[in-house]
Amino acid sequence: MITLPEIEIVQKHFGKAVHDVAVRSLKRATVTIDPESIVNVSRFLFKDLNFRFIIASALETDRGIEVLYHFSLDVSGLILNLQVILDKEHTEIESLTGLFEAANWIEREMHEIIGINFRNHPNLDKLISEGNWAEGVYPYRKNEQRAEGIRSENSEQ
Secondary structure (H helix, E strand, C coil): CCCCHHHHHHHHHHHHHEEEEEEEECCEEEEEECHHHHHHHHHHHHHHCCCEEEEEEEEEECCEEEEEEEEEECCCCEEEEEEEEECCCCCEEECCCCCCCCHHHHHHHHHHHHCCEEECCCCCCCCCCCCCCCCCCCCCCCCHHHHHHHHHHHHHC
């Protein structure tokens, strides 16, 4: 079993907010945390452990909407993914734009294509579709609502 000191520090500091740890190699690990802890854990990684925010990504799975925040510890080459799992019916989480300006556009993109509401984001206006997608239709969601939106668009043509 591979252990990483940075992961142990996060586990010790955030305790029960850490749900799971998957260390794949000395260069890649995923830490699953409470969604409510995303800002505090991200700030800790950045300010205390010198990680750099790279980007975030999201996808719908059977477990919910999984959001991965990708961080790099450049000195060692470690890529640490913070994972949160949002309930499909309550896809809301705090924005990281207050910590990282770089989170701005990727959060807007995730809001538009998968339907995540980023609380306290400065501008969640559409970024990709220019407003030509039906309201509430998120192209990266697997739900029936998306299928209904596509069927209505096709029937109008």
